[in-house]
Amino acid sequence: MDANTLYVLRIADACLIHGQRLAEWCGHAPVLEEDIALTNVALDHIGQARSLLALAGVLEGRGRDEDALAFLRAEREYRNPTALELPNGDFARTVLRSFLWASFMKVLCTALAASTNAQLAAIVAKSLKEVRYHQQHAGDWVVRLGDGSEESARRMGDALALLWPYTAEWFADDEIDAHAAASGIGPAWSSLQSAWRAEVEPVFAEAMLTPLADTPFRSTGKRGVHSEHMGFLLAEMQSLPRAFPGAVW
Amino acid sequence: MSTKNEWPLWEVFVRSKSGLDHKHCGSLHASDSAMALQMARDVYTRRQEGASVWVVRSDQIVASDPDTKDMFFEPAEDKVYRHPTFYKLPADVDHM
Numbered sequence: 001m002d003a004n005t006l007y008v009l010r011i012a013d014a015c016l017i018h019g020q021r022l023a024e025w026c027g028h029a030p031v032l033e034e035d036i037a038l039t040n041v042a043l044d045h046i047g048q049a050r051s052l053l054a055l056a057g058v059l060e061g062r063g064r065d066e067d068a069l070a071f072l073r074a075e076r077e078y079r080n081p082t083a084l085e086l087p088n089g090d091f092a093r094t095v096l097r098s099f100l101w102a103s104f105m106k107v108l109c110t111a112l113a114a115s116t117n118a119q120l121a122a123i124v125a126k127s128l129k130e131v132r133y134h135q136q137h138a139g140d141w142v143v144r145l146g147d148g149s150e151e152s153a154r155r156m157g158d159a160l161a162l163l164w165p166y167t168a169e170w171f172a173d174d175e176i177d178a179h180a181a182a183s184g185i186g187p188a189w190s191s192l193q194s195a196w197r198a199e200v201e202p203v204f205a206e207a208m209l210t211p212l213a214d215t216p217f218r219s220t221g222k223r224g225v226h227s228e229h230m231g232f233l234l235a236e237m238q239s240l241p242r243a244f245p246g247a248v249w
Numbered sequence: 250m251s252t253k254n255e256w257p258l259w260e261v262f263v264r265s266k267s268g269l270d271h272k273h274c275g276s277l278h279a280s281d282s283a284m285a286l287q288m289a290r291d292v293y294t295r296r297q298e299g300a301s302v303w304v305v306r307s308d309q310i311v312a313s314d315p316d317t318k319d320m321f322f323e324p325a326e327d328k329v330y331r332h333p334t335f336y337k338l339p340a341d342v343d344h345m
Contacts, residue, residue: 031256033277037291137287144280 003179005059012052013080019045071241082219083166092155099138103199105131116184146207259285262303
């Protein structure tokens with residue numbers, strides 16, 4: 001695969017895997033209303049993944065469609081940042097991750113509007129409306145829990161301690177970012193960091209949360225080297241298409 | 250689900266794209282108005298139903314008493330002359 005295909009695949013896989021994780025809440029959310037809300041967000045991400053995977057398939061030029069890319073790749077071929085494949089944990093961790101990622105997607109989609117790939121620019125124009133709502137909804141919960149009871153604040157603090165180090169990967173550029181920026185298909189992700197912090201920090205301030213100091217830890221999901229949780233996620237996600245090839249509703 | 254008992258109930262009114270007025274479409278539980286609006290969006294406008302949403306605390310609605318229905322509404326039953334169909338309207342008065 002060439003660098004631009006991999007660049008699109010990183011975004012597509014992030015949406016796909018995050019959507020899969022959020023869908024696990026279906027039937028299990030704390031209240032019925034939030035159950036529907038989380039499932040809506042999950043479906044938005046699956047929809048984004050479908051468009052982006054289809055585009056990646058075209059860029060790759062080997063005739064693979066969105067289903068082949070979503071369900072018939074091996075673990076090392078998925079390019080999502082590790083943060084998105086981590087288990088949901090409790091509700092605090094789920095909404096914090098959703099907020100951090102939606103904030104990232106918001107700045108990424110805004111920048112991708114200027115992509116030299118017209119199809120990518122069109123996809124993100126639609127996604128931007130969705131992620132703005134995801135950010136508001138999840139950010140609302142981050143504030144409610146972070147500045148809530150002693151118990152909810154403790155859980156939000158634990159979630160932050162676990163998730164924050166994984167966000168460093170989002171801004172750790174490699175040759176794929178460099179190539180994307182040079183070719184004009186999209187920005188190097190590191191260039192989005194200050195805009196992302198500007199989205200995150202006001203909500204954190206309201207939620208009584210403080211961004212953590214940077215550590216040397218860098219997760220490597222973007223390069224296909226995933227956490228131990230990824231295999232289990234894929235086994236569940238891929239089981240039906242692998243057992244019933246070509247199955248349709 | 251103990252929170253269910255603590256969160257107040259809200260009534261949801263949705264105005265559709267072509268509609269002129271907000272119509273009652275259901276209710277939900279939420280801890281405050283901001284959450285109620287978001288939940289209303291997620292629960293009641295998933296299928297492109299809405300262009301605008303109102304929420305109002307259910308306990309803020311004053312309702313007529315079902316037990317006084319006969320006193321309240323039945324006296325109007327035999328007063329059909331209250332319908333404007335009995336009056337001739339000038340031609341330039343439209344839409345009555």
